[in-house]
Amino acid sequence: MPDLKKRRRTAETVRAIGAWLVALIIFFPIFWMVVTSFKTELGAFSMPPEFLFMPTLENYQEIMERNDYLHFAWNSLLTSGGATLVGMLVAVPAAYSFAFHPTRRTQGLLMWMLSTKMLPAVGVLVPIYLLARFTGLLDSRILLIVIFALANLPIMVWMIYTYFRDVPRDILEAARMDGATLFQEMSRVLLPVSRGGLASTALLSLILNWNEAFWSLNLTTTQAAPLSALVASFSSPEGLFWAKLSAISTLACAPIVILGWASQKQLVRGLTFGAVK
Numbered sequence: 001m002p003d004l005k006k007r008r009r010t011a012e013t014v015r016a017i018g019a020w021l022v023a024l025i026i027f028f029p030i031f032w033m034v035v036t037s038f039k040t041e042l043g044a045f046s047m048p049p050e051f052l053f054m055p056t057l058e059n060y061q062e063i064m065e066r067n068d069y070l071h072f073a074w075n076s077l078l079t080s081g082g083a084t085l086v087g088m089l090v091a092v093p094a095a096y097s098f099a100f101h102p103t104r105r106t107q108g109l110l111m112w113m114l115s116t117k118m119l120p121a122v123g124v125l126v127p128i129y130l131l132a133r134f135t136g137l138l139d140s141r142i143l144l145i146v147i148f149a150l151a152n153l154p155i156m157v158w159m160i161y162t163y164f165r166d167v168p169r170d171i172l173e174a175a176r177m178d179g180a181t182l183f184q185e186m187s188r189v190l191l192p193v194s195r196g197g198l199a200s201t202a203l204l205s206l207i208l209n210w211n212e213a214f215w216s217l218n219l220t221t222t223q224a225a226p227l228s229a230l231v232a233s234f235s236s237p238e239g240l241f242w243a244k245l246s247a248i249s250t251l252a253c254a255p256i257v258i259l260g261w262a263s264q265k266q267l268v269r270g271l272t273f274g275a276v277k
Contacts, residue, residue: 033246040056040147041242044246063251069251071227075141075227079145083149083152087149089154092160094157096186099165099167100164100169101258114154122214125218132219138219138221139222140224144215144220144256148209148212151215159200159204160194160201162197164194172190175188203259207260235251
């Protein structure tokens with residue numbers, strides 16, 4: 001018996017060490033990006049890398065003075081938040097229909113929706129660009145909101161569908177017997193019960209929208225360009241300005257990282273919703 005307990009403690013220790021190593025490997029690029037943002041351009045290119053240096057804020061000062069950071073950040077906030085809202089408004093009723101009123105074609109439709117994520121975005125760039133130019137929506141926030149929402153809609157429908165599928169049907173039947181309408185059934189019963197799953201879906205959509213770069217770079221120039229376009233602007237024919245690129249990348253990542261840390265408990269609870277019955 002003591003040997004069994006000892007082996008268990010050893011296994012737990014090995015797993016903990018392995019988890020810490022994986023976490024450090026994942027975290028190190030973020031750490032190095034933040035450290036490099038406080039170096040000079042010369043220090044950022046130094047070989048071997050400098051670990052002891054005098055930090056400077058000149059990269060952040062130059063970004064704030066020469067680039068309208070708040071304009072790009074506001075565009076990112078509007079497009080990411082707007083696309084998440086539009087996606088949720090479409091995904092919730094679609095998932096409700098798939099989960100509670102399935103037909104013979106439900107699984108086929110779900111698989112077809114998911115298969116659209118396998119399509120390379122560059123394959124539909126030209127028709128979408130021509131359509132946006134024809135409608136006068138190039139370099140507009142509305143265009144990015146629609147594109148982002150449609151791009152992440154299959155994932156959102158699938159996630160909400162799995163959450164709804166684990167909700168006991170007896171709850172909804174009891175609400176119907178009490179005379180609840182469809183709107184009351186959704187707003188007072190189903191949505192409150194699955195709010196953890198809905199919150200995690202919205203958060204994941206917000207993160208994906210915030211990090212989207214392909215459509216932002218190809219469909220915007222200045223008016224609707226988000227932070228991803230500002231980051232890409234620091235790659236020029238003269239080369240990469242590593243220190244400034246690290247500084248603007250830190251500013252672009254900071255809001256979404258802080259949001260993720262602040263809502264991690266809700267995210268974990270939503271992602272594990274229905275795992276244990």
